[in-house]
Amino acid sequence: MRQYRQSEPVDFVIVGTGAGGGTLACRLAEHGFSVVAMDAGPYFRPLEDFASDESEQTKLYWTDDRIVDGANPLQMGGNNSGKAVGGSTVHFAMVSLRFRPEWFKSRSLLGYGADWPLDWREMWRYYSEVEDALKIAGPITYPWGPHRPRYPYRAHELNAAARALADGCEALGIQWTETPIATLSAPRGLAHPCVYRGFCTSGCSTNAKQSALVTWIPRAIAAGAEIRDLAMVGRIEADNSNLATGVHYHRDGQWRFQRARNVVVAGYAIETPRLLLNSATDRFPAGLANSSGLVGKNLMVQSNQAVWGTMEREVRSYKGPPSLAITEHWNYEDKGKDFFGGYCYMSQGPLPQLWANTLLSARGLWGPHLISEMENYNHVVGLKIVGEMLPQEANRVTLADETDQYGLRIPRITYSWCDNDRRLIDHSLAFMTEALEAVDATDIWRQNDDTCHLNGTARMGNDPLTSVVNADCRSWDIRNLWICDGSVFPTVGGVNPSLTIQAIACRTADRIKTMARRGEL
Amino acid sequence: MPDSRPGTRFPGYDVLSKRQGPSWNEKTREVIAKRLATASEPRFFTADEFLTVVAAASRIVPQPPTRRPVPIAALVDRKLHLMQSDGYRLPGTPRDGEAWRLGLKALDLETRVAFGVPFHILKEADQDFLLARMQSGELRDPAWTDMASDVFFRMRLARDIVLAYYSHPTAWSEIGWGGPASPRGYVRIDYDERDPWEAAEVKGGNVVAARRKNNRVR
């Protein structure tokens, strides 16, 4: 791996190497820019470092201190963010979905949220680029939305949990499909296909999972980028001419400074605003890139409610990636909804610790009730949504007074559902209950309180007054400061976000190349 | 219907019989060996605190007397000792270790006020009574300060205990889970399909058949 000196400015220093930062580091390096990409987490080698074990693999999670409040405080930790080279994609569930085209203009076309400054047709091309880069395994024809090319790898077979979803959809007369998923269904280079071991959200120890760690990062290194791991960026330096000059980062027990001609923040929707806010100066007292006052605001998670039941037959949903089948029916069907936005739902495969804690926290079970319910583990079947939540300024990241192990102020994350969020959730729970009843599941119950994914907090837009970055992920206030991760989403849609984050990063790299050629950097 | 007594559904199944086989990679062997060797003395908790945790753990996750118990309290202790935190907390709730200390102190006080003795020597029914009141947020002594007792129950005490229990191979065997699965993974993944290295459940009352299959798991 090539290494750069701290004292010589690199073209780009990127903070965070996940879906946004890892992808961008790769594409910028491939375009010929000098790149140092830093991550607070370690550079793991899955084949040697990853155990088949839920507890051990919590080492992948971002578990630095955070305060959560609001009417519906978020559960952070494992379910929400990673701290490793490759970011959250190292332990993500690999579901790789495109936005519904109308969502890029949800304000003008559907009457809610905010419009994106991006055109869906251009995004469609970038989605294809990412799907090919990750060799997504998916169905031959996708039932919803405009035409998309065939997925590069064949779909995975269905496990019993996925079959229950499919059977339920067919009974209720809606479409379903094999989930497009970022794990190999055939060999690729030295990597074997997925062996259906089911530990995906604890990290994939066989490298079948096409995370940023095994896709974009090796390509970035091959193209000359440096990946600097265990490097926690604490502050972006900005000078008096409204330019960023580099980043202060903590590595090997001391603070250091990397000079750079451009700084990209890609720390995900909590750490990105936190870093911008923690970088306040006399000139930018409200934090960097924050003349709109929107840095940290409009945080959006996605609703992640579930309906669970018990089957007479053995399901053993621990085998295979957790979400092998999906329906996006309620993303594309607008009739019969009393809410804005949409949701998809997928089959599930919780491992024992996660499942036991679900029974405890969502159903309040402990003692003999918990033990006997856990003995039904192999018969449990579940459906879970990824649902759209609306942007609200009051849902936000601010700085608490307490500090972390680096002496940096920790984030306070405030979250409350709105009425629309609740109506969407109610609709989905009622529908999924029917779907489980249709496959003769018994002891059906609803998990009302769960969320996933983090987006917003530095939204993109066409107007500096109402957005933090433009369509190219460039901040309005500081022209060599960029934000390229889940934070830039103006709305979240009803699908998992990583494919869109990576598509935006690919587009941003191309735009930067074009602008550089025109002397517009 | 399966036998409803705990621990009888997967007779003879032991996840650890796969330990040297292709379902366990080297890293997993190392991690689980360490977990199985967890010494029973506390490093984080004081001796008194530890007694309370042991007692609470045996109510949250009761274990049958017929086998060696999972050392739940020691596993919780080790996690706190190593400062492995969930990484998020409500306002008024301190970081994980301090939250445990505060919660145990408050529970101790509530117990002495209500029953005049420490928690660990209470009758099981009285322990359950207090834990249920904690779960519903009805323990409100000023000793809880700004941390609600139901929050402590759900996010710390019961959560850490349940996670510790289900981190142990004994608990995995009890629920018939396949356990570690790298690199071998699984082949048969549809309804009622079982790879020969998975637990067999008693079907149609035939304990012998299930036991025979489970004894062959490697």
Ligand SMILES: Cc1cc2nc3c(=O)[nH]c(=O)nc-3n(C[C@H](O)[C@H](O)[C@H](O)COP(=O)(O)OP(=O)(O)OC[C@H]3O[C@@H](n4cnc5c(N)ncnc54)[C@H](O)[C@@H]3O)c2cc1C
């Ligand atoms: C359990 C789980 C399952 C998921 N499943 C799916 C799924 O199936 N499909 C899907 O599309 N999405 C899924 N997601 C979401 C997806 O992983 C994220 O949306 C995506 O990875 C976010 O990309 P990002 O670049 O914004 O941030 P990340 O990928 O989280 O990367 C951010 C990186 O920045 C680093 N960082 C942050 N701050 C600093 C700093 N100050 N200094 C240095 N480094 C820093 C972090 O260590 C991290 O590595 C899942 C997420 C989780 C947690």
Ligand code: SF4
């Ligand atoms: S199921 Fe497949 S993708 Fe998931 S951890 Fe196992 S091998 Fe990796």
